[in-house]
Each structure stands twice: as structure tokens, then as C-alpha cells.
Amino acid sequence: MTANNVYCVTKRCFDNISDKDRERDYIGFATLPEQMHRKSVKRGFDFTLMVVGESGLGKSTLINSLFLGDLYKNRKMSDVSDRIEKTTTIEKKTMDIEERGVKLRLTVVDTPGFGDSINCEDSWRVCTAYIDEQFRQYFTDESGLNRRNIQDNRVHCCLYFVPPYGHSLRQMDLELMKRLHRKVNIVVVIAKADTLTSSEVRKLKQRILKDIEDNQIQIYQFPECDSDEDEEFKQQDRELKACVPFAVVGSNTMLEVAGKRVRGRQYPWGVVDVENPRHSDFVKLRTMLISTHMQDLKDVTQDVHYENFRAQCISQISQHALRERGKLKRDSMGNNGETNITETDRLLLQKDEEIRRMQDMLQQMQEKLKASDKKHDSIIDV
Structure with a gap:
């Protein structure tokens, strides 16, 4: 095999490797703008x-x-x-x-x-x-x-x-x-x-x-x-x-x-x-x-x-839902203060109570953090 033949075979091998690497590195998302363009034009x-x-x-x-x-073209002008x-x-x-x-x-x-x-x-x-x-x-x-x-x-x-x-x-x-x-x-x-x-x-x-x-x-x-x-x-x-x-x-x-x-x-x-x-x-x-x-x-x-x-709109819908919920709670109370609460109402009341407890706990933790920060600042000043 001559030197020229060896060179041609070697070059061909490198070209094939580079093509494979090029195909492996190409994902294809570069055509997304063209896809969006075709879809938008069609629509x-x-x-x-x-x-x-x-x-x-x-x-x-x-x-x-x-x-x-x-x-x-078919418009008619009105009189004075x-x-x-x-x-x-x-x-x-x-x-x-x-x-x-x-x-x-x-x-x-x-x-x-x-x-x-x-x-x-x-x-x-x-x-x-x-x-x-x-x-x-x-x-x-x-x-x-x-x-x-x-x-x-x-x-x-x-x-x-x-x-x-x-x-x-x-x-x-x-x-x-x-x-x-x-x-x-x-x-x-x-x-x-x-x-x-x-x-x-x-x-x-x-x-x-x-x-x-x-x-x-x-x-x-x-x-x-x-x-x-x-x-x-x-x-x-x-x-x-x-x-x-x-x-x-x-x-x-x-x-x-x-x-x-x-x-x-x-x-x-x-x-x-x-x-x-x-x-x-x-x-x-x-x-x-x-x-x-x-x-x-x-x-x-x-x-x-x-x-x-x-x-x-969402705010108005939420406020309306809260008003309806409060009305449902009031309607579930009897005339003598006796409750006629269904299972669904009882679960809603439990969830409301849990949310109130969590809010109280969060407020207490914030107050403790403020108190500790004040105490820390006073120690530093001393």
C-alpha cells in the first residue's frame, strides 16, 4: 500500500468519525422557531x-x-x-x-x-x-x-x-x-x-x-x-x-x-x-x-x-365563596343554638380550626424571634 493510499484511507476514517460525532451532538431543537412559524401561519x-x-x-x-x-361602503351618515x-x-x-x-x-x-x-x-x-x-x-x-x-x-x-x-x-x-x-x-x-x-x-x-x-x-x-x-x-x-x-x-x-x-x-x-x-x-x-x-x-x-x-374576577369569586360558606355555617345552627351540622360541615369546621391554630403558632414564633433578636442586640450593646 502506497503512502497516498494510506492517506486516503486515514482521511476517510476521520471524516466518518466527525460525521458520527456531528450527528451525535445534534439534538434538533434549533428547528423550534420554524415549527412555531409554520403552526402560527397555518392557524x-x-x-x-x-x-x-x-x-x-x-x-x-x-x-x-x-x-x-x-x-x-354601506354606511349612511345621520342628519344633524x-x-x-x-x-x-x-x-x-x-x-x-x-x-x-x-x-x-x-x-x-x-x-x-x-x-x-x-x-x-x-x-x-x-x-x-x-x-x-x-x-x-x-x-x-x-x-x-x-x-x-x-x-x-x-x-x-x-x-x-x-x-x-x-x-x-x-x-x-x-x-x-x-x-x-x-x-x-x-x-x-x-x-x-x-x-x-x-x-x-x-x-x-x-x-x-x-x-x-x-x-x-x-x-x-x-x-x-x-x-x-x-x-x-x-x-x-x-x-x-x-x-x-x-x-x-x-x-x-x-x-x-x-x-x-x-x-x-x-x-x-x-x-x-x-x-x-x-x-x-x-x-x-x-x-x-x-x-x-x-x-x-x-x-x-x-x-x-x-x-x-x-x-x-378570581378575587370576587373567592369572596362570594367565603360569604356562602359563612351563610352555610349560620344556617346549620338551630334556633336554640343547637347545631345541625352534617359530616361535610364538620370537616370544614375542623379545617378552619386547624388553620387558625397554625396562624396562632406562626404568630407566636414570630414574636419569640423578635424577642430573641432584641435580647441579642442588647447583649451586643453591652
């Missing part, structure tokens, strides 16, 4: 958006512009006489969107009549009642037997439209935000920003943020970027945070400007390009709402707002 995604604001602020136009659809005693109602629209194989079931909850009546004192009640009802329905389904087919109708984000003609937030705006900020993610939007100059938009944003801070209202907070994120994503995150509240312009009309078709509004002095960052924050709002923070809005709804509601 699809749900997102519920509540839109709140008075009529005439362009809410419907903005929603159609954001999702490139027509959710309100109908608005004198008009109340806030809930109008829900659902549409299925598919993009690159990813399916999204979008639900838009509109609140026609909000702020349109002369007395807007209770305009917020319908909004809070709807959000609580969706939480309550989800809690009931989650506590039931058929947990696999739970339909998530919880409100993940609330776009609150502020009119551009005010100098800051109105009392009606503050009252609604105070009652919603612990139930839903609030994103403040300045409507029809093309009616304001750049300096006016900047001043209005500052006043709105000051009112929010002074009234201790918690609007949606952007999560902090991880240290391993690339610089481009960090810059995008800084720009999004700097735009809050978003001053937007919506339009579903395609215009031709300098040989290029744009979505915008035609004015005597020129064209407002909705997707031009210098004209509007529309693109940044769409980026935040759809591209970058949609999942975070859902996570905050699940981990913060729904958990708070769930904790309140």
Missing part, C-alpha cells in the same frame, strides 16, 4: 382594533387607508337632527386579510355617536362596557371545557382620535382615557393633521403629552429595544417614539404627481401625500400598528390588562 392571527372619536375626524378613511380595504340626543353605539366590522401566505382576521370596533350629542357625560360607558364584556367572555371560555376553540375578541388596541382644532385634550377626552387606560392599549392620534402647520402640530403634541402626564394616564408604551438589535431597527424605534401622538392624514384617493401615483388629497395649493413622512405620520402609525408592534399589543393585552381583569 392565522386575530387582531381587534377599537376606533374612538367624534364624527367627521376621518376615522373610517384612516382605517381603510391603513388596511387597504373598504369596511364602511338625529345627533341632538344621539347615544354612543358599538359597530363591529370584520375582514380577512392575506399577505404572503399569512392570514389576519381583523376586527374593527367603531363607536358611532361618541361625542356627537349635546351631553357627552356618559359617552365612555359603552366603550368600557364592551371591553369588559369581551374580557368576561374570554374568561368564561378559558374556564370552561372547550378551551381549544376559544375565539379571542378582546380589544388589543384603541385608536383615540383627537380633533386638530383644539389647543389640547378636552375634558371628554381625559374622562375616557382615565377609564380606559387600565383596560386597553391607548394610541392617541391627531386627526386631519393637514389642517395644521408643522409648528402647530409640534405644539399640540407637546400639550397633549403634558395633559396625559399631569392626569397620570398610561397610554401604550413602546418596549425597549434589546441590545443585540441592529442599528437600523433602533433608529426606527426612536423615530416611532418621537412621533407620539401620531399626527395623521387619511385618504383613499389615488392622485398623479410628477408622473407618480400617490395616495393623497388635492388642495388648491398642492397635494398632501399621505405616505410622505414630511406631510403626515401615517406611515409611522401603520409601521407601529402592523409591522413592528402588533404582537406586542396583543402580549400587553394578555399579560397586563387581561390578567388584571382575571385577578379581579
Whole structure:
């Protein structure tokens, strides 16, 4: 056997050993993200958006512009006489969107009549009642037997439209935000920003943020970027945070400007390009709402707002159970003080007595420990 043949045989042996070692060291959990991705895409995604604001602020136009659809094609505008005693109602629209194989079931909850009546004192009640009802329905389904087919109708984000003609937030705006900020993610939007100059938009944003801070209202907070994120994503995150509240312009009309078709509004002095960052924050709002923070809005709804509601429900159920238990004990006593206690009641009473004894023993031990600590400190001082 020549030296060249020996080298080839030896190399082949080492290659085989390394392949075996490589197979032995490979477990396979690196494919978990791909598995989750395939499962999520197959199941699809749900997102519920509540839109709140008075009529005439362009809410419907903005929603159609954001999702490139027509959710309100059959809507009829009410007359002025109908608005004198008009109340806030809930109008829900659902549409299925598919993009690159990813399916999204979008639900838009509109609140026609909000702020349109002369007395807007209770305009917020319908909004809070709807959000609580969706939480309550989800809690009931989650506590039931058929947990696999739970339909998530919880409100993940609330776009609150502020009119551009005010100098800051109105009392009606503050009252609604105070009652919603612990139930839903609030994103403040300045409507029809093309009616304001750049300096006016900047001043209005500052006043709105000051009112929010002074009234201790918690609007949606952007999560902090991880240290391993690339610089481009960090810059995008800084720009999004700097735009809050978003001053937007919506339009579903395609215009031709300098040989290029744009979505915008035609004015005597020129064209407002909705997707031009210098004209509007529309693109940044769409980026935040759809591209970058949609999942975070859902996570905050699940981990913060729904958990708070769930904790309140469990606390109420526990208190109700204790009251029923006390009532059962009182009912088990006869009129002459004689007890008519069943075996189950007797066991419950024994358990209560054991818990009381354990609490007394724990309190005594804590007092002894405090006394010994005091004695030890006095010895050290001497």
C-alpha cells in the first residue's frame, strides 16, 4: 500500500468519525422557531382594533387607508337632527386579510355617536362596557371545557382620535382615557393633521403629552429595544417614539404627481401625500400598528390588562365563596343554638380550626424571634 493510499484511507476514517460525532451532538431543537412559524401561519392571527372619536375626524378613511380595504361602503351618515340626543353605539366590522401566505382576521370596533350629542357625560360607558364584556367572555371560555376553540375578541388596541382644532385634550377626552387606560392599549392620534402647520402640530403634541402626564394616564408604551438589535431597527424605534401622538392624514384617493401615483388629497395649493413622512405620520402609525408592534399589543393585552381583569374576577369569586360558606355555617345552627351540622360541615369546621391554630403558632414564633433578636442586640450593646 502506497503512502497516498494510506492517506486516503486515514482521511476517510476521520471524516466518518466527525460525521458520527456531528450527528451525535445534534439534538434538533434549533428547528423550534420554524415549527412555531409554520403552526402560527397555518392557524392565522386575530387582531381587534377599537376606533374612538367624534364624527367627521376621518376615522373610517384612516382605517381603510391603513388596511387597504373598504369596511364602511354601506354606511349612511345621520342628519344633524338625529345627533341632538344621539347615544354612543358599538359597530363591529370584520375582514380577512392575506399577505404572503399569512392570514389576519381583523376586527374593527367603531363607536358611532361618541361625542356627537349635546351631553357627552356618559359617552365612555359603552366603550368600557364592551371591553369588559369581551374580557368576561374570554374568561368564561378559558374556564370552561372547550378551551381549544376559544375565539379571542378582546380589544388589543384603541385608536383615540383627537380633533386638530383644539389647543389640547378636552375634558371628554381625559374622562375616557382615565377609564380606559387600565383596560386597553391607548394610541392617541391627531386627526386631519393637514389642517395644521408643522409648528402647530409640534405644539399640540407637546400639550397633549403634558395633559396625559399631569392626569397620570398610561397610554401604550413602546418596549425597549434589546441590545443585540441592529442599528437600523433602533433608529426606527426612536423615530416611532418621537412621533407620539401620531399626527395623521387619511385618504383613499389615488392622485398623479410628477408622473407618480400617490395616495393623497388635492388642495388648491398642492397635494398632501399621505405616505410622505414630511406631510403626515401615517406611515409611522401603520409601521407601529402592523409591522413592528402588533404582537406586542396583543402580549400587553394578555399579560397586563387581561390578567388584571382575571385577578379581579378570581378575587370576587373567592369572596362570594367565603360569604356562602359563612351563610352555610349560620344556617346549620338551630334556633336554640343547637347545631345541625352534617359530616361535610364538620370537616370544614375542623379545617378552619386547624388553620387558625397554625396562624396562632406562626404568630407566636414570630414574636419569640423578635424577642430573641432584641435580647441579642442588647447583649451586643453591652
